[in-house]
Amino acid sequence: MMSEVNVNVHHVTRVEGHGNIVLNARDGAVEKVQWQVPEAPRFFEAFVRGKPYHQLSHITTRICGICSIGHGLASLKATEAAMGVEISEQTLLLRKLALHAENLQSHILHVGYLVAPDLLGVGSVVPLVGSHPDAVLKIVGLHRMANEMSDLLCGRTTHPITMRVGGFSSIPTEKQLLAQKQKLIDAVEPTKEIGALVLSLAGKLPDFQRETEYVGLVADDEYALYDGDIGSTDTGRHPVPDYKEITNEYIVPQSTGKYCKHARESLMVGALARFNLNEDKLHPLAAEVAGMFNLHKINTNPFMNSVAQVVEFVDSIEDSLDIIDELLDRGLQEERIDVQVRAGQGVGAVEVPRGILFHDYTINDAGICTQANCIIPTNINHANIQLDMEALAPTLLDLPEKEIELTLEMLVRAYDPCISCSVHHLNVEWKR
């Protein structure tokens, strides 16, 4: 008897942007399994040419609505590296805090609104409002807290306003920081409860292992997010200006988002990669939460990326509290921004929720950008998603089509892809 399996998810749901999954199998053998990215290309690198240095971050934050703070920071760091601009210790601390606000917002959105429905067997967070009102309200509350933190530091939740080349246009008051500190302290209990809920459902995450290369920022003294060298579980540390040797972008016909490879045929970035590189730098409560999930480096199950996000959520709360204390001890002061235009080329690397992000600008002596390159974490992950699918799909063929479809969709969702970013995509197309 001939059996055919055809899966065709045309636009995977509950991910940022448009992606498709195609699986065709016949008589128990996979004929085609493909991750496709049909998202409309957007051309940021082309149209920032000719724009003055001070507009670059406000243009490139528009690459992504979810990680606009991270894009803003990578842009500012690249501009500052190109022009030789130094920033103050206070600016550094406020930027790190802004990055935590974004990671908190993005991670709770992904785990709470996008992944939890799979674990609870529903199509979206909507029915959970009725079935799990207490958990939903806690998730909404944590999301609100993170957004209010972005508002405080950046002047707006999405598309930061205050962050400039060399500093901030406006900074929070000590009173506002104290209020934010209390909100973060109050967030610890609901975070533990959501963590316990995820733990109770973690058995629903497929037990799938595939070794790959994990890449992310690493630093000697902290769980690196804002700064560091490029770290690889295969090849060790590399300086940020060598980023092209790590990413090696290439183009495939099924994706408007570029693909990347380094030591192997693919690599993975994001929360799990950061965890695999930096587990020993976690704060105490975050390390305890990782232990509850039995998450230890090097974990090779991509589905555990969502769990690593829960761990990072806790770590961001703890580190934010430390940073606020340090800012309050130092005392906040209005600082004058003094930027001199200088020609140069510079690279900025930042860990954003989905992984390591690079911006690279060349700026001329009139302060005008003449060339730009942005490498987005979702692009770095596309090839790894494809290879995971190739390894996972053959093991699923005896399942009903709906379950195959769901498992492949869950795989894509685990990466928390940001496809609009990656074109600077999700759909599953079935034929099995």
Add this chain to the structure above:
Amino acid sequence: MTKPKVAFFDFACCEGCQLQIANLEEAVIDLLGVVDLVSFREVMKEHSDDYDIAFIEGCIQRPMDAEALKKIRENASIIVAYGACAVDGSVHTLRNEFTKEDVLNEVYGDADVEGNPYWDIYDKAKPIDEVVKVDVYIPGCPIDRDEFARIVSDVLQGKAPKLPNYAICVECKKNENICLFELGEFCLGPITRAGCNSACPNVKSGCEGCRGFLDDPRTSAHKEVLEKYGVSVDEMMAAFSIFQYGKEGS
């Protein structure tokens, strides 16, 4: 009364405006109580083509996207363009000063994308009303979530929503900000449509005009500021082009 069936779609954009809906936090739950949400790719697996109101985010870059948008227009009785990309193309229109060959080459190099529909782009990025008729506009990059809630409430009640036709300066003064021109900064507030509660000037950053110009900036600009600092409407319109590229004066 049956609840109106509502669907959300997005084209080329950052999806930051749909995030503002999630950012309504608890109020989203109230909104879900009064509509029947039938399609919203980023948040739900279910999908139906049977809807009354379609919310569109993002601009149109390719024929394949224009075709998808035309199908949505056939299905929906009301089309709401929300966010600057849908309303006027936003930052995406910055590519319109280059040829499509140039932008494709700059980003994708010599990759062979000829004949591949994913890369078949129009000469210019288009706001959605260049492809289909739009019934309601919600401006901003990103949208202001309170304004979104107000306009959605109007649409659901069958009222015609109105946008403010006064300048950002009005909100800025109410917020008791120091005028940015006073601080030596440039600001498009005097000619830009209010409705964001002067978000950028509130944190000492000049308005970038993401909500679009006033209906007729030459007559309705906030003249007091222009006169005091000796800037003309034309100068302002020409001065800043992140969001208003290719618009009158820029």
